[in-house]
Every structure is written in C-alpha cells, then in structure tokens.
Amino acid sequence: MSLLTHVLACLFGMGSWVAINGMWVELPLVVNYIPEGWYLPSYLTVIIQVANVGPLFITLMHHFRPGVLDERPVIYCIVGLGIIATFLLAFFWNHKVTIAGSSHSVPLLILSFLLSVVDCTSSVSFLPFMMRLRPQYLTTYFTGEGLSGLVPALVALIQGVGVVHCQNATQASNSTNSEAIHQPARFSAQIFFVFLSAMMVVCLVAFIMLNHHPAVARERKSDRYFSEDLDHDKREQGLSLHAETPEQKPMISPLEATRKKNRSSFGRGTYSNFEVVFIFVVLAWVNALTNGVLPPVQSYSCLPYGKKAYHLAATMAAVSNPVACFIAMFMPIRSLVFMGCLTMFGTGFGAYIMAMAALSPCPLMIHTASGTVVIVLAWILFVLSLSYVKVIIGVILRDEGHSALVWCGAVVQLGSMLGALSMFPIVSVFRLFKSGDACNTNCPT
Template sequence: MAFVLHLLACIFGAGAWVAINGLWVELPLIVNELPEGWYLPSYLTVLIQMANVGPLFVTLMYKFKPGKLNEIYVIYFIIIVGIVASFLLGFFWRETTWVAGQIHSTAFLILTFFLSLVDCTSSVTFLPFMMQLQAQYMTTYFIGEGMSGLIPGLLSLIQGVGMVKCINITQSANGTPNVENSTLGQNEFETQYLPANFSVQVFLFLLSVMMVFCLVAFVFLTKLSKKENLNRSLLQSAVTLNSYSTSENLSEPSDQGHTDTQKQDEPSYVDTTSGTEVNKTTYSYGQYILIYFLTAWVNALTNGILPSIQTYSCMPYGNLAYHLSATLGSMANPLACLIAMFLPNRSPVVLVLLSLLGTGFGAYNMTTAVMSPCPILHDSAWGMALIVISWIFFIGTLSYVKVMIGVILRSQSHSALVWCGAVVQLGSMIGALVMFPLVNVYGFFKSADLCNTQCLS
C-alpha cells in the first residue's frame, strides 16, 4: 500500500506543472509556426501572471470563507480543465485571427491561459490536499513535481527540438544565395532548425495524456487517503487512550496538575508510521517570516528570473550545452527530492546556507547571460562544462530547499501549506515581472547566433 501511495503521489505531483513546462520546451518549434515569433515567450509570461487570479481567489476563500471551498472539487475541476485545454490545443494551436489590425494566434493564447490557470492554482490546492497523507508522501509529491519538467524535457530531446545545422551560404555577384562555396562573394552561414522526429500536435496530445494520468492518480489518492485517515484516527485514539490509562496508573493525584501542564506545554502528534506520540517542532514568528521569505526568493529565482535567461546563458557555449543544462537540470530536481527523503534537514540555518549557495550558482548563470554572446570561456570545453554544472547545482540545491520548506510547513497546519502555495506564486510572479522588461522591452540580453557569432579572444 505504501508503494502504491508513493507512486500515485508522484504521478499526481507530475501533473502540477507538466502543461506549461511542456509548452516552454516546445517553443523552438512553435515560434517558427505562429505569427508572434520569438515574442511568444513574452506573451506566455504575461498569460502565466494573469492566471494568478486562480490562486488569489482560492487563497482569499481560505482566508475569509474557511470551509466554504472544497479543495477536492477544485482539484477535480482544474485537472479536467487542463485535460480539455491541452487536448484542444493539439487541434487548434495553429489557428489565427485578426486582432487590432494584426494577426495573432488567438486559440493558442486563450488555451494557454487556461493551462496556466490550472498550473498556478495547483500550487494552492495540490499541496494542502497532501496534508491528508503522511509526511513521507510530501517528498514523493515534490519528486513528481520535478518530473513535470523532466518528462517534457526528455520528450523534447527524443523529438529533436531546437537541433540546428549551419548552412554555408555564399553571396554571389548578383546577390543570389548559393549553398556551394564560391570565391565570388563573402562566406556567410545561416542557422537552420532540423525537422522534428514527431509533430507539435503529437507532443500536445502527449501532454493531455499526462494530465489524464494525473486525474486517475488523484481519484485513487482520494479513496486511499480516506482509508488512511480512518486508520490514523483509530490509531491516534488507541495511543491517546493508552497514554491516558498509563498516566492514570502511574501518576499520583498530587502530580496530576503538573502532568497536565507539561502536556499542554509540549505539543505532540501521533506518528502513524511507528504508532508513537512525538513532540511537534514549533517555530517562532521570526522563523516563519524567514521560511516564507526563502520560499518567495527561491521560487523567484527558479520560476521567474533564471528560466527567462537560460538560452542567453547556455547558447553561446553551443546547442549541446543548452540541451544538457535543460535536461540534466530537470533531472537534478527529482534527485534533490530523493536526497531530501533520505537526508532531511529542517534547520533554518542550513536552508539559508543552501539558498545562498544556490543563489551563487544562479549569479554565475546570470553573469554568463549578461555577457552573451561572448561569455567567459565561451570557446572552451571547460566553459561548457562549468555552465552545465552550474545549472545542475543551481536547480538541485534550491529544489532541496523547496522540498524541506514544504515538509516543515506540512508539519504545522493546513493553512501554512495554503500560504506556502500563495507565496510560491507571488515569488514566481515578482521574478517574471522583473525580468520581462529587461528581456523583452529594453533588450538587455543579446542572443548568440551559433553559426555567425565571432568574439574577440
């Protein structure tokens, strides 16, 4: 039963962000077909931030109308919306209409908004639902959430997304391009994308199938969680009755008041794995502020700031460096969750140090992006190795921090996890809004042309 619950929790977590992560990795193919071109990522960023109306509504309902919103029904609703939207996207993603005198991919943008609404709202519904299961399944959920980036990344590698070749085009005397080398003109190279192994439509249908798996996993999780809650209640009643009987037999009447005071001063809960009563860790107001600040900061880096400049950071080192950074970085996420399962550390000091370490790797990645198209060691194998390793450790260390924060808040209360999800979205939104004008308005970052960029040594 434990193995089945772990598997279901992992599949359930994978459905949290699989749709939007899938669209991001598919962009190199999509932008060549839609009229927005390479401005499409900026549209996606705006749509994702608009979709935060979903988690905002859920959070306000939890705050001002507690008990009125059934999170299980909300989860069913958003997963079904995700299935329908991703399925329709496979048919209508190329459809365009005229809007304000310009042609736009209206169907793609509208359906992407609904997918963003699903994924953003999952942050404030999926996590609180996991409160119904034991703490050990929370880590498995985060492993699945990491898989929501890894699985689309692996599919894109199989598909051959973004693979390019350099075509030698020589400008002839009359100005017509000729692929064959010639001494009549100046040699130039043109970057051309290789055809994919399967279409964008097939990829979008695969995303829809993954959302179906998420729905099936959730159906079984709700049924099994009810059984587990019943067993937990019976076990807790037995432990409480046993503790009461033991204290009555062993305590003197004169010591009864002292015993009750001690029980009130040391909050405890029942560990359903061992069937024993253990002390519950309490945190001060300042520690809560620190934990939520780390949540916002880490998610701003991993979901908003660094993803928007990954191409500028990696592409100067070559197409291989970009794909290794994206794929191995996605693998680092579930690996960090596994490490958190076997080597957990809830110390706020350790989490702060790990956050600083991850921020350091992020700063190196940002530096290479700022220096694009000619970052340090751009023409060296050491440069490619360093950028790949930096992205792996950036994602890995901060993923560990996110998992441990989730475990800490899970041990506190249901509302703590709701606010955790809200802060996750807030941090991600701030990071994206900070980077949007720098990347898309002011052109602060310069892209590298793999075939024509020349840098001074």
C-alpha cells in the first residue's frame, strides 16, 4: 500500500462534508449578525433536505442508465462549485436583502443551498469513485470524512466561537444573578469561510492526484487485479457447472444448496435478501441518529451541565468519528450479528442523550461531576459505536460492487433526511425542548 495514496484518500474524504460541517460550527458567531438569528439552524435543516435532489438525480441515473454517468466529471463540478460557494460566502454571508418589508439573509441561504447540494451529492459520487482504488483505501476515505467534522470544529475552537463567560449582575430586586457574556472571536467569520474554501481546494488537488499521479496509478485495480477477479468468477462458474453434473450432486450439502438458493441478486450475491434489507435498514437508522436526530438536541443535553461539558462533548464526539474509522482499519469485523449488537449499543446511548435533552433544563445528576462525565461519555460512545457500524457497512458494500456503493450513499442521505425531518417540527416548530442556562440553574440539588 502507498502512504501517499492513503493521505490523498483522506484529504479527498475531508472535502465531502467540510462545508456544511463548517457552517454548523460557525453558527454561534453567524447568528449574531443576521436577521434570522437562531432560526437559521431550522432553515439550514430544510435547505439540506431540499438539496437531496442532487443525490436523487445521480441515483436515478445509475439505476436507469447504468454505466452512462461517470463520477469523475460530477466530482470536478461539485468540488469546483464548493470552492466558489465557500469563497463567495466569505464576502456575502452577512449581506441582507429586503423582501416584502422584512430583511433576510438571501445570499447566505442561497450559498448554503449550493453547499448542501455539493455535500449531499458527494455521498453518491465520492464513494463509487473509491471503487477505482484497492479496498484498503476506503477505510482511509471514511477517516477523512470523519475529519471533515473534526477539523472545522477545532478551527472554530481556536477561533473562540460560542465561548461564554459568566458574570455576576445585580438585578432591580437587588438579587445577584449570573449573566452570560459571549467573548469576541479571535478572527472573523470571513477568515473561517476562506479556510473552508481552502479545504475544498485541497480536496480538489487530492482528487486530481488520485486520478493522475503515477504512484496512485499503481494502486488502482490493474489489469492483473481485474483478471484475478475474472478468474475467480470463472472458477466459481466452473464449480457451479461442475456441481450440477449428476456425479457431483450428492456432494452438495443441503445447507449449501439452501444458501445458494437464498442468495439475492444484489451485488455479487454474497448476502440473502433478508441480509441486504437488514444492512440497509441499519445504515439508514444509524445515519438518521447521527446526522438528523441527535445533533439538534446536543445543546439541550449538554448545556445544563455547563459550558465546559457542552464544548467537551461536541469536540470529543467529533474526534470519535475518525477514531472509529481508524479502529475499523485494523479491526474490520464484518459479522452482521456484531453489527446489530453494536447498533443497539450505540442506540442505547442515543436514547440516554435524548432523555437528558427532554429533561432539560434539569436533567439527571445536573449538579454533580458524575453527571458531566456520563453525558460526555454517552456522546463519545454513541458516535464511536455508530461510526464504526457505518464504516463496516461501507466496507461490506464496497465488496458488492459499484452500484452497491451508489445505493450506500443514497441510503445514507435518505436516513439523514428522515431523521432531520422528524426532528424539525419537534425542535423548531413545537419547541418541545427547553434550553438550559450555562450560568444559571433553578433546578433542585
């Protein structure tokens, strides 16, 4: 394996969701300068789901016109669009347009939509492109995809986004209360968005080198590699024909005959129809939780324990994603039973997080150090376990062929969309969750 190819695959993967992840971590700074305020996350949720028109088009093209659409021109287009949109965002994110007598951040919303199209479409174009490289590099790509959330979060942490200090303030009733004071950022949102544009440029350069660098060309599926696959298929066909002769029929065990009969037509037929459905249901469920259901309630679940708990949970959760990919690189356990158990394990921690968010502003163990430790650990184990499941499913589907990875990206987007749309009315319309105050709590000890 080539270290250069691993680095390029990681940098390529970082460009998949770095733009939208960067938007989310910059929200605490952006909302102070736009008329939408904290309603912007609700708008972003809807915008991202509308942007799924991109992956829908790619998936339908692969389904009805297989082999016609090449991923490489699509990737050049969307990465180029991402570079331009993030660069324009740096200069127009706080521009306002008056519509029907009210002010709106039209440039910000339009550019956010374009970035959402870029990132959503990457799920059904970047993954199939990785089929051109050896299987070992797919896990590296997933590591880069995890870093697409971690790197902007670390830069925002250095920037000082969302840092709050509590300051005593005397009210009219002569009672002393704490007031949350937002500290000024170390550098502006404009510089942050230029950084995101530079990250997209790095992704484009990595993609160009993956296509044209001689060292990477040696790591692609060479003619010998393809011939080995063809020889393997021919051997399987030969064994199948040989097994159908009258002399060999008694050698086939009933279990093996049943297994062959139950194989699905999906991919290479490795898994039965039930197993294929199980894999995709788990994939949709995991992405619904990690991308749509739990992120909107992170502040509700953590902020009652204090601002340090919130920032620690957010940062460590972002770190857990690439760590899970790194673990999967050396311990790729493909057992569907293990995958199901790990999904239940992560879902259990997700349920605890959701319960604490529902109990906000007075969750369990609110005034204790153990409560802070538990909520941070819950976020770490939730992201760690379900991120591992996502990587293993990607590795499994990669072995099933090009179309399997296209459907993998489509199901990822479908699960994320269903999760986000289910939480949007709960959080933004009915407002069933109540935010905790990092500086003041009126909960019983």
